[in-house]
Amino acid sequence: MAISLRLPFMVAPARSTTRRMPFDKRGFGEVFAAIIRAAARNTGLAVTLSLLTVLCGLQALALLRAPAAWMPAAITVKLAPGEAIALGQHELAAPQSDRNHLSLRRDAQDGWMLRNLSATRQVILLRDGGEQRMGSVPLQAGQRFQIDSALFEVRAADAGSVTFARDGHEWRYDGAVLYRDGHQQASCPESHVASKLLSLWNRAMPGLVTIPRPLSFGGNLYCDNRLGLAQVTSGAAQLARSNGELQLSAGNPDGDRAALLVHAAGSPTDLRKQEASLAGVNAIVVGHTRFQLNAEGGQLTLHPSRHVTLFSAPDLKLPEHVTWQWQQRALWDGGQSAAIWIGLAASLACMAAALAFAAIRNGGTAMLLAAGGVLACGVIALVSQRTGHAPSAACSMLLAASALLLWLALPGRLTLLTAAGVILLAAGLLSQLELGLGAPESSWLRYYQKSAAMLAIGAGLGGLLRLWAQRQTAHRAHLQQRSIEWLLALFAAVALAALAAQVLWGDETGVFDLQPVELAKLALTALTAHCLALRFSWHNGPQKLSEHGARWLQLIAPALLFLALLGLSLVQVDDFSPLILLLVWSTAMAFAYALAARNRKLAGALIAIVLTAIGAIVYLRCAGTDDLIRWGFYADRFLVWLNPAEHPHTGQQLLLGARAISDGGWLGADHWLGLRSLGMTAGSAVQIPAVQDDFAASFFLNRHGLAGGLLLWAAQAALLAGITFTAARAYQAGAAARDFRHAWSGRFRYFALCGGGAFVLGHFLLSWGTNLAIFPIMGQPMSFLSAGGSHLLFFLCPLLAFSAISAQSLEGE
Incomplete structure (x- = not known):
């Protein structure tokens, strides 16, 4: 039996070739209307894809236009027995070394000998058993060491502590605390509260569990971890834990260099003129540049890696005993690029298959494979970079583009928040690539490569989480409230452990090349959102006053405890920006609570406080003050901010940033919004300290002008507006819910999005305020633009994933 299928816009076949059937205007109108409706539904996606294509295309154009750059693959030094040569920044292509940094000497008996000539920078020798810092030595019992005319006798020394004596006093140092005759010294007069607590x-x-603190010799004060010595410059020497033992090393005094002698069995050794044999040494680090060593008779070959100076041509005048083997910078291949190319090709194929099969509901498995493939490629790229074999810049570009495309291809309606986040990520990667290609040093591309790898990992994990959430929603499967609370508690414990690791083994820059503070901010937001969401069910609980008090402590104690611990950790940083960031977050969360509780008095009070703070900033900026000198450390930042020209050294960052912005003007330094300078040199803007991080906005404005900055501000405003819209919808869903689970879920999403948006707003305010001299200099990266891998992986990607899941859940409800 034949079946005839006729659509509304189809006409029957003509019976005669000379007669034309009438045109079906109604059917054509329905099809045209359907096309218009589909286009209207996908306008946002089309615009987002277009902008993403443009930004990724600009990255590819920058790679294509990047001029050839050369650097030494091998540096060969040939010396006869008894000869010596001084090497430095010019001969070693080490941009962060001194002009004459080290001395190489060939000894007839001991072979190659090395001595550090720099008064301020270290030279590190790497062996299989560990590392040795030139100018340092582990103390042993029976030794004596002398700092100028002050002679100390070492009575006992082990891996845990060292005891030494002088002038009838006995000193004991355990790597954290200095004891004088068995008693800890008093705190120094200028010590801050954080130092006293430490x-x-x-x-x-x-x-x-103690926090290591070095012992400093010199100066006129006996206090804290200082051992005063008359007529010896403060910091002339220091004793600190290194490689599991306490080592005495020469300090870096600003004045005259003090003599530092160690008396052992033989003749005294001057640590400032210490000479070490290179026998058994695999590599050395000179000014952050690492050199692999290969010694063969009278020839020593150094293979530089990381922080190597780039040259426009393989031509350089070198000393007679030094020769270079040149290599061209590779932008299109290198490292584990082949494996990543294959993985990305498979991921893109799975993505295309998922989109093609979405209509017949068979695309879930393919999209799952795509997200897993992007995640695996990101991990490979990050591990390769950590092992010194980073993938090429082109490979990183494709990796980042695939991660962004995956974010748009995942199931669910595209929201303003997701679209703005993807555009900001692409713009930030473009700026980091321009900086990496324009800097005269090989290591600057690592920021772009690390951000691309972190983005792929974050997008892959976020994609898997979104697919899991979609499946849970489809099967009506939800986590129990008790399970959610245990997960939040585990999250808080992990964040606290990470913060403790930074306090114990890290510094202000983080630990193990990561910033646990970013994870702590996310955990703090989640805990607080949970407590505030439960607070709205207050009247459904016990009615006795005593039980109310216990319930109040149960609800809010976790957030307060975590906030206190986070604040204590951040106070240790010599910068008040973390406290300002917490203040912005706290104010925003309080305002969100006031709106949800319809508490007009609290909302009005918060608005008044914000207006007062703005007025105080304007007053300080316009009027200035001479009373700030009495404020100590923090006064310096305000004085530099108010009068940077009078503080040319400490105000260098602010002055260079202002000059870069001024050179950019409205249309960028090239007067073409940065299009003509794509891939070219970055100019003087690269000299701004922390230009890849805190002052990334100054480089962006220098490159793309204030017009480009306005477009960036519009995207940032769209992101914050998207967070606000999604949070408002979540609050409405929670307020309209008729059961506890849906009510708690809506309120939790509302407060979590408000908290995450508050942190992003704080980063925007602090970064723009620092770069535009609205605020004193405060070290906070700009979200999406700065090369902050931890901020991207531990905060931004989870926030974007959570917002997408929240929007998807709201559609399902």
Whole structure:
């Protein structure tokens, strides 16, 4: 039996070739209307894809236009027995070394000998058993060491502590605390509260959990971890833990160099003129540049890696005993690029298959494979970079583009928040690539490569989480409230452990090349959102006053405890920007609570406080003050901010940033919004300290002008507006819910999005305020633009994933 299928816009076949059937205007109108409706539904996606294509295309154009750059693949030094040569920044192509940094000497008996000539920078020798810093030595019992005319006798020394004596006083140092005749010294007069608390912690806690602090020799004060010596410059020498043992090393005094002698069995050794044999040394680090060593008789070959100076041509005048083997910078291949190319090709194929099969509901498995493939490629890229074999810039570009495309291809309606986030990520990667290609050093591309790898990992994990959430919603499967609370508690414990690791083994820059503070901010937001969401069910609980008090502590204690611990950790940083960031977050969360609780008095009070703060900033900026000198450390930042020209050294960052912005003007330094300078040199803007991080906005304005900055501000405003819209919808869903689970879920999403948006707003305000001299200099990266891998992986990607899941859940409800 034949079946005839006729659509509304189809006509029957003509019976005669000379007669034309009438045109079906109604059917054509329905099809045209359907096309218009489909286009209207996908306008946002089309615009987002177009902008993403343009930004990725600009990255590819920058790679194509990048001029050839050359650097030494091998540096060969040939010396006869008894000869010596001084090497430095010019001969070693080490941009962060001194002009004459080290001395190489060939000894007839001991072979190649090395001595550090720099008064301020270290030289590190790497062996299979560990590392040795030139100018340092582990102390042993029976030794004596002398700092100028002050002679100390070492009575006992082991891996845990060292005891030495002078002038009838006995000193003991355990790597954290200095004891004089068995008693801890008093705090120094200028010590801050954080330093005093740290001293109390080190004194009370066992050695395993104490925070290492070096012992400094010199100066006129006996206090804290300072051992005063008359007529010796403060910091002339220091004793600190390194490689599991306490080592004495020459300090870096600003004045005259003090003599530092160690008396052992033989003749005294001057640590400032210490000479070490290169026998058994695999590599050395000179000014952050690492050199692999290969010695063969009278020839020593150094293979530089990381922080190597780039040259426009393989031509350089070198000393007689030094020769270079040149290599061209590779932008299109290198490292584990082949494996990543294959993985990305498979991921893109799975993505295309998922989109093609979405209509018949068979695309879930393919999209799952695509997200897993992007995640695997990101991990490979990050591990390769950490092992010194980073993938090429072109490979990183495709990796980042695939991650962004995956974010748009995942199921669910495209929201303003997701679209703005993708555009900001692409713009930030473009700026980091321009900086990497324009800097005269090989290591600057690592920021772009790391951001691309982190983005792929974050997008892959976020994609898997979104697919899991979609499946849970489709099967009506939800986590129990108790399970959610256990997960939040586990999240808080992990964040606290990471913060503790930074305090114990890290510094202000983080630990193990990561910033646990970013994870802590996310955990703090989640905990607080949970407590505030439960607060709205207050009247459904116990009615007795005593039970109310216990319930109040149960609800809010986790957030307060975590906030206190996070604040204590951040206070240790010599910068008040973390406190300002927490203040912005706290104000925004309080305002969100006031709106949800319809508390007009609280909302009005918060608005008044914000207006007062703005007025105080304007007053300080316009009027200035001479009373700031009495404020100590923080006064310096305000004085530099108010009068940077009077502080040319400490105000260098602010002055260079202002000059870069001024050179950019409205249309960029090239007067073409940065299009003519794509891939070219970055000019003087690269000299701004922390230009890849805190002052990334100054480079962006220098490159793309204020017009480009206005477009960036519009995208940032769209992101914040998207967060606000999604949070408002979540609050409405929670308010309209008729059961506890849906009500808690809506309120939790509302407060979590408000908290995440508050942190992003704080980063925007602090970064723009720092770059535009609205605020004193505060070290906070600009979200999406700065090369902050931890901020991207531990905060931004989870925030975008959570917002997408929230929008998807709201559609399902």
